[in-house]
Amino acid sequence: MRVLLVEDDADLSRQLKGALADAGYAVDHAADGEEAWFLGDTEPYDVIVLDLGLPKIDGVSVLERWRREGKATPVLILTARGAWSDKVSGFDAGADDYLTKPFHTEELLARLRALLRRSAGIASATLSCGGLRLDPRAARANVNGEPLRLTSLEYRLLHYMMMHQGRVISRTELVEHLYDQDFDRDSNTIEVFIGRLRKKIGSDRIETVRGLGYRLAPLTGESEAA
Amino acid sequence: MTEAGAGARRTPPGGWGRWFGRPGKSLTRRLIWLAAGWILLALVATGFVLTNQFQESALRRLGNVLSETTDELVVRTVTASGKVLTPQIMDAPTLRVFSGKYWMTAEPTPAGGLRIITRSDSLYGEDLTVPTDLPGRLDDAYGQTITYNATGPAGEPLRVAASMKSLPGRTTPVVFFAAIDRSNVDVDTRQFATLTWVALLILGFILVSAVFIQVQVGLRPLYDLRNEIAAVRHGQAARIERSYPLEIQPLAEQVNRLLDHNQEVVERQRTHVGNLAHALKTPISVMLAEAGTAEGPLPELVRRQTRVMQGQVDHHLRRARAAARAAHGLGETTPVPEVLDELAVMIEQVFRDKGAEIDWRAPDDLAFLGERQDLQEILGNLIENAAKFAMRRVRVSAGASGLGQMIVVVEDDGPGLPADQRETVMKRGARLDESAPGSGLGLSIVEDLTRAYGGRLTLGDSEMGGLKVVLELPAAQAA
Numbered sequence: 001m002r003v004l005l006v007e008d009d010a011d012l013s014r015q016l017k018g019a020l021a022d023a024g025y026a027v028d029h030a031a032d033g034e035e036a037w038f039l040g041d042t043e044p045y046d047v048i049v050l051d052l053g054l055p056k057i058d059g060v061s062v063l064e065r066w067r068r069e070g071k072a073t074p075v076l077i078l079t080a081r082g083a084w085s086d087k088v089s090g091f092d093a094g095a096d097d098y099l100t101k102p103f104h105t106e107e108l109l110a111r112l113r114a115l116l117r118r119s120a121g122i123a124s125a126t127l128s129c130g131g132l133r134l135d136p137r138a139a140r141a142n143v144n145g146e147p148l149r150l151t152s153l154e155y156r157l158l159h160y161m162m163m164h165q166g167r168v169i170s171r172t173e174l175v176e177h178l179y180d181q182d183f184d185r186d187s188n189t190i191e192v193f194i195g196r197l198r199k200k201i202g203s204d205r206i207e208t209v210r211g212l213g214y215r216l217a218p219l220t221g222e223s224e225a226a
Numbered sequence: 227m228t229e230a231g232a233g234a235r236r237t238p239p240g241g242w243g244r245w246f247g248r249p250g251k252s253l254t255r256r257l258i259w260l261a262a263g264w265i266l267l268a269l270v271a272t273g274f275v276l277t278n279q280f281q282e283s284a285l286r287r288l289g290n291v292l293s294e295t296t297d298e299l300v301v302r303t304v305t306a307s308g309k310v311l312t313p314q315i316m317d318a319p320t321l322r323v324f325s326g327k328y329w330m331t332a333e334p335t336p337a338g339g340l341r342i343i344t345r346s347d348s349l350y351g352e353d354l355t356v357p358t359d360l361p362g363r364l365d366d367a368y369g370q371t372i373t374y375n376a377t378g379p380a381g382e383p384l385r386v387a388a389s390m391k392s393l394p395g396r397t398t399p400v401v402f403f404a405a406i407d408r409s410n411v412d413v414d415t416r417q418f419a420t421l422t423w424v425a426l427l428i429l430g431f432i433l434v435s436a437v438f439i440q441v442q443v444g445l446r447p448l449y450d451l452r453n454e455i456a457a458v459r460h461g462q463a464a465r466i467e468r469s470y471p472l473e474i475q476p477l478a479e480q481v482n483r484l485l486d487h488n489q490e491v492v493e494r495q496r497t498h499v500g501n502l503a504h505a506l507k508t509p510i511s512v513m514l515a516e517a518g519t520a521e522g523p524l525p526e527l528v529r530r531q532t533r534v535m536q537g538q539v540d541h542h543l544r545r546a547r548a549a550a551r552a553a554h555g556l557g558e559t560t561p562v563p564e565v566l567d568e569l570a571v572m573i574e575q576v577f578r579d580k581g582a583e584i585d586w587r588a589p590d591d592l593a594f595l596g597e598r599q600d601l602q603e604i605l606g607n608l609i610e611n612a613a614k615f616a617m618r619r620v621r622v623s624a625g626a627s628g629l630g631q632m633i634v635v636v637e638d639d640g641p642g643l644p645a646d647q648r649e650t651v652m653k654r655g656a657r658l659d660e661s662a663p664g665s666g667l668g669l670s671i672v673e674d675l676t677r678a679y680g681g682r683l684t685l686g687d688s689e690m691g692g693l694k695v696v697l698e699l700p701a702a703q704a705a
Contacts, residue, residue: 011512019515053504080507083547084569084606085599091572098576102511102536105518114579139578151570152583192587196567 001116002026004043006036006059007051007078016049019105025112033057040066045073047115049108052079052090060093067094067147074115078103094147127162129216132201134162143201150200153178157193158201161216170213190214253448254441261437269426269433277419284411285385289373292387295320295404296371299329305396312344320346324380326407330354333398334361334390340401352379354386354403364390364401375408382407447471451478458485499546503539510536544671547603559702560598562624562632563588569606570622577613584609588624592632593702600675601699607672608636608695615640616692632701637688648685672697 003025007013013029020027028043030036033054040048040062052059063075074096079086082100090098096118097111127134131144139155141148150158160177161169171190178193194214198206207215295317303312312331319327330345330353340361342353355376363372371389378384385408392399447470457463465485466478510532517528570584594601605622612620616638624634669683676683681699688694 009508009512012508012515015512015515080504083599084602087606088568088572088602091575092568096575101507102514102532105515118578149568149571151567151586152574152581153585195590 001046002028002044003112004028004030004036004039004045004048006030006033006040006049006054006062008032008054009051015105016108019109023109031055033059033062037062037065040071040073041069046119047112048073048075049112050075050077050095052077052081052086060090063090063093063095072119074119076108076111076115078108092149127159129162129165130205132158132162132205134159148200150197154193154197154200158197161206161214165216168209168212168215174214254445257441257445258434258438261441262434265430265433265437269430273419273422273426276422277415280418280422281411281415284414285373285408288385288406288408288411289371289387291406292373292385292404293371295327295329295406296387296389296402299331299402299404300391303331303393303400303402305393308396310343310393310396310400314347320348322348323350324348324378326378326380326382326384328354328378328384328403328405330403332356332401332403334364334401338362343400349379354378354384354405356388356403360388361401364388368399376405378405378407383409383412385411447474451481454478455481496546499542503543503546506535506539510539544674558597559593559595560601562592562594562601562634563590565594565598565601565605566622566624569602569609573606573609573613576610580616581618582613582616582620583618584613584620584622586622586624588622589626592624592626594632595630595700595702596679600679604672604675604697604699605634605636607669608634608697611669612636612638612640612693612695619690621688621690626701627698630701632699634697634699635694636697637690637694638692639688639690640692642687642692643685 001024003020005013005016005020005027007016007029008031010031013031017027017029028039028045030039033056036050036054036059037057039045050059050063054062059077059079063077066073066075075094077090077095077098078101079090079098080101087098096115099108099111127136132141133143134141136159139152141150141155141158157174157178160174174190178190194206194208205217207217209215295315298315298317299312302315303310305311310331310333314321315329317327319325320329325348328346328349330349331343332340333343335341338361340356345351345353357374357376360372360374368390371387373385373387376384376386384405386403386405388401388403390399390401450468451466451470451474454463454466454468458465465482468478469475470478513528513532517525517532566586566588570586574582574584609620609622612622617640619639621637622634624632627633673683676697676699679700681697683698684696686694686696
């Protein structure tokens with residue numbers, strides 16, 4: 001497993017390199033944002049540990065660039081800024097996990113293992129519908145290349161609708177597939193989630209068929225022409 | 227005037243003393259006293275002029291009567307071989323004894339005095355009082371009438387007219403006197419004066435009241451401005467928002483500029499503190515890692531001291547946040563669904579290994595009355611905790627509870643927390659599960675923040691099996 005360690009503090013880098021090597025990783029190290037971006041862009045890493053406070057280009061910008069260029073490598077952010085607002089902006093930039101300094105090395109190793117486990121076998125059959133793409137194995141979806149940030153319930157709903165695209169699906173059916181237990185089985189729940197999904201993927205994607213249910217429109221007017 | 231009244235309650239010299247006490251440093255009092263002074267002066271002067279004028283014109287009317295009498299006297303007087311003979315004037319009052327209307331004639335003596343020649347019957351042998359300097363004045367104003375006040379034979383106040391004339395066939399001039407009771411004039415004058423002063427007093431009162439009202443109305447914007455500044459100081463407003471009259475608008479603008487400047491300075495300081503605290507975190511990580519789990523006095527010391535450092539860093543960061551909240555704009559609102567959505571997506575991703583499922587519900591228009599960062603911090607910690615301890619499911623329900631409040635309930639299907647341990651977890655940095663990473667449950671931070679917003683945090687049992695955290699926070703009123 002190849003890991004890219006991006007950290008500008010020499011001592012911390014030395015320690016982490018040692019610990020990662022001991023854990024069996026092949027470690028590359030970058031001490032500034034520019035180098036990090038270049039390495040991440042050119043080398044096929046399995047996972048990246050990214051410090052946010054970096055010289056030249058800051059960590060969030062580096063991460064945003066990678067994601068814009070379509071790099072899907074899982075990234076764990078190391079940050080001194082532990083406020084939730086900082087974490088949220090890190091995730092918005094495309095991070096997969098975060099760790100707040102100061103941290104224990106064991107904690108970092110455990111998190112990396114989890115990230116690698118998740119991303120294993122990422123290449124899988126994807127579902128698509130117009131500009132919508134959904135990767136069931138990675139549990140990721142994007143619309144016109146832009147990653148969608150879905151909660152698991154929203155994701156599940158979208159997944160089910162994409163598997164049955166073009167067909168009208170009743171509220172009852174959706175509720176049954178949304179929850180695996182008997183929680184909150186009222187039709188209002190579905191309306192709430194349909195509303196949220198519409199906000200995220202575009203309101204004309206999901207048609208309401210009065211009295212029957214919902215249908216994921218296979219193509220919007222625009223993509224029909226394409 | 228209610229606002230001014232409220233102001234009076236706040237300022238020490240309250241009540242009437244505020245308006246009518248010593249002028250001192252109060253603008254209101256200064257204006258009112260100055261105006262009252264001018265009004266008093268003007269009114270007193272007016273009063274004197276009016277009463278004087280009235281008295282003079284009354285006396286002038288009397289003088290006319292008197293000059294008629296002297297004219298008649300002059301006309302009727304004849305001289306026979308140097309002797310002055312005055313026939314009786316057939317005017318009843320001049321015949322009745324002590325009637326109040328008199329006349330007499332006199333001639334100057336070589337000694338500079340006057341010798342009475344004839345007198346009216348009404349005088350009954352008495353003489354009209356003649357001031358000692360009268361002959362001299364008559365000489366100076368030959369042919370003109372001189373009037374003066376005197377006391378009559380019956381003790382009544384008299385108005386006397388005297389004039390010196392030459393008569394044909396006589397070398398020595400003759401002085402003609404006519405007198406009339408002036409008590410009516412005195413009474414009229416007194417009555418007029420009383421009336422005038424009462425009227426002026428009322429006018430003065432009305433004017434001072436008008437000034438009072440005018441000052442109140444005129445200074446109202448100043449009180450408004452003061453109240454607005456007080457609101458800023460109490461954190462109820464961020465800036466001076468209202469527009470003011472031309473004269474004090476610049477003041478309001480300067481206050482705003484000062485506030486901005488203050489804010490800037492505070493912000494800069496806070497950024498410094500934050501940067502310093504964050505910068506220390508990397509070295510602390512390095513030292514912790516280096517000391518590792520090694521045995522011996524030195525690693526032990528390093529571990530202990532780095533823990534102290536970390537505590538300090540956390541403490542100061544928290545204080546910087548608190549200061550930020552105190553200085554920062556109240557009236558800021560944060561949409562709750564947005565924050566819940568981003569946190570749910572993010573925390574599910576972190577806990578994806580266990581398939582964490584965060585089901586959040588909130589009305590679309592629900593908004594938190596406070597800063598986004600704070601809501602993120604509060605809900606982020608609570609939801610992360612719930613996800614950490616949940617089997618899989620976390621439920622977050624938020625809703626307005628009326629009266630500008632909202633309630634957020636965070637529950638999970640984990641093992642829950644026995645009642646006796648709930649208090650422990652609220653303590654700063656306390657951690658029940660010592661093996662779980664992170665610096666405690668973060669509940670102390672949540673509690674601090676919640677309290678800073680005047681909210682409430684209670685722990686209970688969820689029907690889902692785990693812990694139920696009920697959070698009360700201020701909500702923005704739906705538009």
